[in-house]
Amino acid sequence: MSSNDLAQATQDQTPAVTGIAEAILAQVEEVTNWRRHLHAHPETAFEEVNTARFIAEKLRSFGGIEVHEGIAGTGVVGVLEGDGSGPSIGLRADIDALDITEATNLPWASTIPGKMHACGHDGHTAMLLGAAKYLAARRRFKGRVVFIFQPAEENEGGARVMIEEGLFERFPVDKVFGLHNRPGLAAGSMAFAPGPVMAGYDLFHIRVMGKGGHAAKPNLAIDPIVISSHVVLGLQSIVSRLADPAKALVVSCTQINGGEAINAIPGSVTIAGTVRCFEPEVQAMAEAAIKRIAQTTAEAHGGEAQVTYEHRYPPTVNDPAATTDARNAALAVFDAQAVGVMLPGTGSEDFAFMLEKKPGSYCLLGVGDGPSVHNPAYDFNDAVLPHGMAYWVALVDSLCS
Numbered sequence: 566m567s568s569n570d571l572a573q574a575t576q577d578q579t580p581a582v583t584g585i586a587e588a589i590l591a592q593v594e595e596v597t598n599w600r601r602h603l604h605a606h607p608e609t610a611f612e613e614v615n616t617a618r619f620i621a622e623k624l625r626s627f628g629g630i631e632v633h634e635g636i637a638g639t640g641v642v643g644v645l646e647g648d649g650s651g652p653s654i655g656l657r658a659d660i661d662a663l664d665i666t667e668a669t670n671l672p673w674a675s676t677i678p679g680k681m682h683a684c685g686h687d688g689h690t691a692m693l694l695g696a697a698k699y700l701a702a703r704r705r706f707k708g709r710v711v712f713i714f715q716p717a718e719e720n721e722g723g724a725r726v727m728i729e730e731g732l733f734e735r736f737p738v739d740k741v742f743g744l745h746n747r748p749g750l751a752a753g754s755m756a757f758a759p760g761p762v763m764a765g766y767d768l769f770h771i772r773v774m775g776k777g778g779h780a781a782k783p784n785l786a787i788d789p790i791v792i793s794s795h796v797v798l799g800l801q802s803i804v805s806r807l808a809d810p811a812k813a814l815v816v817s818c819t820q821i822n823g824g825e826a827i828n829a830i831p832g833s834v835t836i837a838g839t840v841r842c843f844e845p846e847v848q849a850m851a852e853a854a855i856k857r858i859a860q861t862t863a864e865a866h867g868g869e870a871q872v873t874y875e876h877r878y879p880p881t882v883n884d885p886a887a888t889t890d891a892r893n894a895a896l897a898v899f900d901a902q903a904v905g906v907m908l909p910g911t912g913s914e915d916f917a918f919m920l921e922k923k924p925g926s927y928c929l930l931g932v933g934d935g936p937s938v939h940n941p942a943y944d945f946n947d948a949v950l951p952h953g954m955a956y957w958v959a960l961v962d963s964l965c966s
């Protein structure tokens with residue numbers, strides 16, 4: 566099947582929409598147009614200027630939503646007051662695209678070379694805008710809904726920057742919720758789980774220093790390529806020999822660079838990689854082991870190693886009570902068999918920073934079979950736009966009643 570066929574197959578799926586209000590279904594054409602407009606105009610981390618402008622304009626056009634721009638540069642927050650006092654609920658969508666060249670040939674394919682909405686954040690944004698329009702038109706809830714449109718989810722931690730710029734002080738929420746689309750999960754189904762659902766994400770850089778020299782006289786050099794080979798193999802023993810087998814851990818070396826002339830031993834080599842895990846103790850063990858193995862292995866061979874270890878995203882940990890709220894909201898509008906359990910994944914998600922500050926829950930929305938996210942052939946399945954909107958509305962209906 567070509568990438569085109571795959572994209573088309575995804576589009577052709579028509580999941581059941583039982584329980585979803587007619588008024589939400591009536592918005593689908595408009596929300597689909599928004600989604601495709603966003604898809605055609607992708608912008609990446611902290612450069613989502615036109616995307617943010619589009620979001621702010623839409624929110625203002627709905628009436629009654631207080632709109633705040635420029636939080637973390639391109640973040641947008643909309644505040645909608647309900648009818649009477651009640652809880653304050655944060656609903657978050659990520660808005661950024663990726664540095665990927667699109668290969669779908671769809672009529673709404675990216676018009677920006679090298680950039681693409683390959684993770685479906687265009688769909689997330691459109692669904693939250695659709696829910697905002699629906700809720701603003703009715704205001705049949707108590708309390709307050711805070712719509713959080715967050716930039717730079719991919720790698721750059723836009724959620725952390727929004728929090729550092731006072732997101733939750735300026736717009737206090739009792740609970741915060743996020744969702745992500747998931748290819749491979751039945752279109753229009755949802756998955757929830759309490760506790761850790763996405764892994765934390767760290768990076769490491771190792772500089773192995775030896776002594777350069779002529780390739781013909783290795784006895785006069787200290788070969789950092791041989792040392793680095795031992796280091797890479799040694800790091801494999803962290804997961805297999807040091808980690809508790811009942812606790813997930815990934816240690817991947819993803820870059821190794823060194824050497825110029827084919828007949829010369831270089832003076833140094835760099836190794837880089839990533840660590841994924843769900844618990845702080847596992848993370849601390851991996852960090853210490855990477856440093857120890859790199860340094861002692863280099864020393865054993867007469868060289869030296871410098872290790873820098875960077876904590877990027879914490880694990881995404883769902884609050885059990887908020888997860889029950891979220892699941893119950895889905896059950897109010899979806900068939901019971903379409904509401905399942907989310908299995909923990911070793912990918913990472915910067916919504917984790919929001920869940921460190923506020924109780925909340927992150928869930929998955931199935932988009933059916935098709936290319937995975939971050940694939941050049943991926944496209945968000947518009948058939949599930951009403952499901953995402955209905956979930957957000959149901960969450961507000963159930964928590965702010």
Ligand code: NI
Pocket residue numbers: 684685686718745938
């Ligand atoms: Ni994503």
